[in-house]
Amino acid sequence: MNGKIDHWVGKRVWIIGASSGIGAACALQLLEQGACVALSARRRDSLEQLCQGQPLALALPLDITRHEQVRAASEELLRHWSRIDLVLVVAGGYQATRADSFDHEAASSLLALNVGGVLNCLDHVRPVLLRQGAGGIGIVASAAGYGGWSGTLAYGAGKAALINLTESLYLDLHPHGIDVYQINPGLVGTPAAAGHDVRMPARMTASDAAGAMLDGIERGQFHIHFPKRFTNALRLARLLPYRAYFWLIRKIIGR
Ligand SMILES: NC(=O)c1ccc[n+]([C@@H]2O[C@H](COP(=O)([O-])OP(=O)(O)OC[C@H]3O[C@@H](n4cnc5c(N)ncnc54)[C@H](OP(=O)(O)O)[C@@H]3O)[C@@H](O)[C@H]2O)c1
Numbered sequence: 663m664n665g666k667i668d669h670w671v672g673k674r675v676w677i678i679g680a681s682s683g684i685g686a687a688c689a690l691q692l693l694e695q696g697a698c699v700a701l702s703a704r705r706r707d708s709l710e711q712l713c714q715g716q717p718l719a720l721a722l723p724l725d726i727t728r729h730e731q732v733r734a735a736s737e738e739l740l741r742h743w744s745r746i747d748l749v750l751v752v753a754g755g756y757q758a759t760r761a762d763s764f765d766h767e768a769a770s771s772l773l774a775l776n777v778g779g780v781l782n783c784l785d786h787v788r789p790v791l792l793r794q795g796a797g798g799i800g801i802v803a804s805a806a807g808y809g810g811w812s813g814t815l816a817y818g819a820g821k822a823a824l825i826n827l828t829e830s831l832y833l834d835l836h837p838h839g840i841d842v843y844q845i846n847p848g849l850v851g852t853p854a855a856a857g858h859d860v861r862m863p864a865r866m867t868a869s870d871a872a873g874a875m876l877d878g879i880e881r882g883q884f885h886i887h888f889p890k891r892f893t894n895a896l897r898l899a900r901l902l903p904y905r906a907y908f909w910l911i912r913k914i915i916g917r
Pocket residue numbers: 678679680681682683684685702703704705706708724725726727752753754755756775802803804805806846847848849850851852853854855868
């Protein structure tokens with residue numbers, strides 16, 4: 663559904679959310695394979711540490727929830743690079759939110775980060791890709807966006823929005839020569855996942871998750887999800903009538 667990538671040498675990849683976890687692991691794997699990588703996130707010191715001894719890496723700190731900071735970073739990036747081949751929007755956060763102990767402020771700020779932040783990136787990256795008539799954008803949603811789970815009220819709703827958003831992006835942008843990737847990890851052992859109070863079936867390392875993500879991009883897939891034994895179980899559950907879905911999802915997630 664997207665173009666295949668047979669090597670990363672000289673490819674210019676901007677990873678937003680690259681200071682830890684899946685984004686940092688992607689950055690390191692891409693640098694190892696000869697890509698030029700711009701790493702963004704809020705923690706400048708972590709980004710600079712990852713860039714140390716990496717001549718092809720560039721640290722571009724930003725807060726994704728701040729529209730003007732994303733614009734300034736994209737302008738700075740274009741002063742260094744003449745084009746962008748791939749933007750990976752990995753940044754996001756997790757906080758348990760439940761309907762029986764609802765915290766409006768926590769839910770709103772999680773959605774501002776996980777959805778609003780992606781829209782901020784889209785606003786500044788979309789014109790660059792359209793001008794080029796080439797390149798790609800990958801957005802990390804989550805297997806939690808496939809259907810409702812108990813305890814993930816705001817997180818799941820935000821990730822479901824990203825799943826829908828990437829489908830629209832594909833329909834709108836692919837005819838202009840732009841590749842779009844919807845990336846849905848299952849449970850990955852990272853700082854973000856430390857806040858999960860769900861069972862961790864089929865848990866992956868950040869490095870394996872990054873490998874699966876880049877493999878899907880290289881193959882030109884639109885829908886990249888892993889580990890398959892977990893994500894496919896959730897996708898199958900989605901096809902069931904709701905009575906059966908609610909029963910099964912409690913078994914899979916453990917609450
Ligand atoms: N771990 C899982 O089980 C799992 C499962 C499915 C999907 N995901 C998704 O995968 C993505 C990466 O998460 P992860 O598990 O690798 O967790 P992580 O290690 O906590 O990484 C999150 C990244 O997002 C950045 N970030 C957070 N808030 C930001 C902000 N306001 N502006 C800019 N960057 C920000 C963080 O950097 P700074 O703190 O330096 O800003 C960090 O680089 C997230 O979108 C998450 O929802 C994770």
